Amino acid sequence: MIKVKNLKRYYGSGSTTVKALNGVSFEIKKGEFVAIMGASGSGKTTILRILALLDDATDGEYTIRGLKVSSLPEAERSYYRLTQVGYVFQDYALINEMTAAENVYILSMMEGKSKKESYKVALEALDKVGLKDKHDRIPDELSGGEKQRVAIARAIAKKPDIMFADEPCANLDTRNSEQVLDVFKDLNDNYGQTIVMVTHEPWHVKYVDRVITFKDGVMVGDEWMDDR
Amino acid sequence: MIDDIRVGALIASSSIKRGNKKTLLFIVFVLSLIFMNLVFLPSMIGGMTVLFTGIMQDYPYGDIVIEPTGDNTYINNADNVLQKVRAVEGVRAATKRLDVGASIEHKQNVVGVTVTGVVPTEEYEISQYPYIIKEGDFLGELSRDEIIIGSIISGTSTTFGEIYDDLGETRVGSLVDVTYSNGVKRTYKVKGIMEGNFELVDLNAMVHYKEIEDVYGLDKGKATSVVVRIDEPGTEDEMKAKIREAGVNEQVFTWADKSETLIRQALQSLGAIDVMSKFVGLIVGAALILIIIYINILNRKKEIGILKAVGVTPRSIVLSYTFLSMFYVSLGIFAGLILYLSLMFYFQANPVTFYGTMQIRPQIDVMLIIQSIVTMLTLSVIAGTLPAWSVSKESILKAIWGR
Ligand SMILES: Nc1ncnc2c1ncn2[C@@H]1O[C@H](COP(=O)(O)OP(=O)(O)O)[C@@H](O)[C@H]1O
Numbered sequence: 001m002i003k004v005k006n007l008k009r010y011y012g013s014g015s016t017t018v019k020a021l022n023g024v025s026f027e028i029k030k031g032e033f034v035a036i037m038g039a040s041g042s043g044k045t046t047i048l049r050i051l052a053l054l055d056d057a058t059d060g061e062y063t064i065r066g067l068k069v070s071s072l073p074e075a076e077r078s079y080y081r082l083t084q085v086g087y088v089f090q091d092y093a094l095i096n097e098m099t100a101a102e103n104v105y106i107l108s109m110m111e112g113k114s115k116k117e118s119y120k121v122a123l124e125a126l127d128k129v130g131l132k133d134k135h136d137r138i139p140d141e142l143s144g145g146e147k148q149r150v151a152i153a154r155a156i157a158k159k160p161d162i163m164f165a166d167e168p169c170a171n172l173d174t175r176n177s178e179q180v181l182d183v184f185k186d187l188n189d190n191y192g193q194t195i196v197m198v199t200h201e202p203w204h205v206k207y208v209d210r211v212i213t214f215k216d217g218v219m220v221g222d223e224w225m226d227d228r
Numbered sequence: 229m230i231d232d233i234r235v236g237a238l239i240a241s242s243s244i245k246r247g248n249k250k251t252l253l254f255i256v257f258v259l260s261l262i263f264m265n266l267v268f269l270p271s272m273i274g275g276m277t278v279l280f281t282g283i284m285q286d287y288p289y290g291d292i293v294i295e296p297t298g299d300n301t302y303i304n305n306a307d308n309v310l311q312k313v314r315a316v317e318g319v320r321a322a323t324k325r326l327d328v329g330a331s332i333e334h335k336q337n338v339v340g341v342t343v344t345g346v347v348p349t350e351e352y353e354i355s356q357y358p359y360i361i362k363e364g365d366f367l368g369e370l371s372r373d374e375i376i377i378g379s380i381i382s383g384t385s386t387t388f389g390e391i392y393d394d395l396g397e398t399r400v401g402s403l404v405d406v407t408y409s410n411g412v413k414r415t416y417k418v419k420g421i422m423e424g425n426f427e428l429v430d431l432n433a434m435v436h437y438k439e440i441e442d443v444y445g446l447d448k449g450k451a452t453s454v455v456v457r458i459d460e461p462g463t464e465d466e467m468k469a470k471i472r473e474a475g476v477n478e479q480v481f482t483w484a485d486k487s488e489t490l491i492r493q494a495l496q497s498l499g500a501i502d503v504m505s506k507f508v509g510l511i512v513g514a515a516l517i518l519i520i521i522y523i524n525i526l527n528r529k530k531e532i533g534i535l536k537a538v539g540v541t542p543r544s545i546v547l548s549y550t551f552l553s554m555f556y557v558s559l560g561i562f563a564g565l566i567l568y569l570s571l572m573f574y575f576q577a578n579p580v581t582f583y584g585t586m587q588i589r590p591q592i593d594v595m596l597i598i599q600s601i602v603t604m605l606t607l608s609v610i611a612g613t614l615p616a617w618s619v620s621k622e623s624i625l626k627a628i629w630g631r
């Protein structure tokens with residue numbers, strides 16, 4: 001489904017250049033639940049942002065289903081982000097003035113669905129993350145784990161090809177983290193959702209199929225989990 | 229585009245619904261003041277205009293005034309003109325007047341004035357002069373050695389006080405000497421003192437028409453003006469045409485024609501103040517909206533980045549701020565209108581009063597209100613859109629993570 005080849009991302013120039021990614025190649029197939037791990041500063045966020053079309057690679061090739069997305073114009077990338085890519089941020093990134101449902105259905109509306117239809121889609125998505133009954137709460141009225149699950153609902157409502165999550169549990173306690181990871185697992189197991197998740201918690205590994213490890217901007221490991 | 233509008237409206241409405249209500253109230257309050265500023269002063273000026281034009285009608289010009297053509301000092305056949313004018317349908321009354329320059333003397337005090345020769349019995353139908361005699365009586369048909377003087381000249385004006393020269397303590401019954409511009413000198417007994425609380429009136433003097441004819445040795449039927457009142461206010465222009473058609477070859481003016489220059493001059497300085505205050509008001513308003521929107525945007529920079537990151541188009545985001553700004557301004561206009569109308573209502577009931585009798589009732593100018601609403605809304609669109617547009621151009625990464 002997605003394929004990166006010799007991807008590089010440099011920040012700055014000259015002697016202060018930071019080589020956040022220095023030639024990374026891998027492939028992720030449909031239905032995989034992949035964890036990207038590695039020490040802080042190893043380039044995990046950088047690769048995820050590029051994969052989610054939030055950032056551009058300095059060099060290398062990136063294709064989604066054979067389409068070279070790295071060279072698309074911004075308007076098309078924006079459309080791709082809207083329709084094909086789900087992104088879950090570490091700090092939930094919800095709109096504080098919007099209810100859970102609104103946070104989710106704004107994207108369906110953006111896609112041109114009617115308000116009613118969008119609402120239905122949002123409720124479905126909230127149902128999948130176990131928050132249907134809290135659809136009219138605003139973020140301030142939700143716990144951290146609930147907020148993150150709303151963010152996940154927002155990401156999956158559009159039924160994206162692939163979903164990215166950058167340390168989605170970093171701000172959550174163990175109980176809330178487990179809830180969020182259970183949701184991911186459920187989406188992956190029961191709906192075949194492709195997920196790429198950045199994490200540095202070793203215990204998260206038991207939820208995923210595959211672990212890609214980064215170190216100093218290069219891939220140093222790619223393992224399949226056995227218990228699958 | 230329709231999706232952009234729908235999503236923009238959703239963002240704006242949620243931000244209004246769940247935003248800080250106190251801030252909203254404050255913003256709306258200030259915007260309402262700015263709107264008031266656009267419409268209030270012009271309304272007062274409008275009220276002054278009505279007042280001044282009323283004075284023009286009630287004293288020097290009537291509804292329509294006929295004056296000599298070209299360089300002529302006099303209308304030569306005023307009686308003939310009067311006959312023609314009175315025959316025109318819709319004319320209520322008409323009279324002739326003779327204005328001349330003179331100086332009045334009383335106990336060594338000398339004051340230069342305009343003396344108007346009037347046909348006393350006819351003035352009751354034409355002007356307010358007979359009705360503003362505060363001491364004594366108006367002239368009568370036989371008042372040949374009598375004069376009416378304005379309260380400023382007599383020195384009894386309570387409103388204009390010491391601004392102008394006066395004759396000292398002149399009272400009804402005092403004798404005054406009038407030296408006309410041709411050198412002829414006559415002595416009159418003061419029959420009445422008139423007070424209109426308006427310089428144009430209170431600095432004047434009035435004698436019988438025949439006195440002026442006599443002093444200047446004029447043939448019968450000379451006049452410096454023929455003053456006409458009509459039945460239907462508002463038909464001045466029609467009546468002016470009718471009078472011309474009736475064969476009057478002198479210059480015919482409506483009161484509006486005559487007052488326009490006068491009032492324009494009088495109101496020009498007020499107008500300049502008005503324009504300036506409007507200008508400042510609009511700038512302050514624009515700056516306010518701009519700052520409000522800009523601060524809002526800075527506070528929500530991250531959210532803007534998030535919205536973009538999840539696929540909301542920059543255009544929807546910009547539109548949401550346009551809507552937000554339009555909403556603020558619409559509420560401001562609405563509140564401003566209520567404020568304005570209540571003030572208008574108040575001033576209609578309790579007019580601003582000058583000099584005891586001059587009352588200014590503010591005039592509501594619907595065109596101006598519409599114009600101000602359109603101006604404010606246009607402003608809101610610009611002030612809301614510009615900052616949002618500039619921020620929406622920023623890269624997602626920078627907006628969300630600051631780098
Ligand atoms: N905008 C940036 N400008 C300069 N350096 C950056 C920027 N973003 C990230 N980096 C650097 O790139 C490297 C990789 O960062 P990142 O991908 O965020 O690491 P991780 O998510 O694995 O902790 C780090 O050394 C970081 O300091």
Ligand SMILES: [Mg+2]
Pocket residue numbers: 044045046
């Ligand atoms: Mg990171």
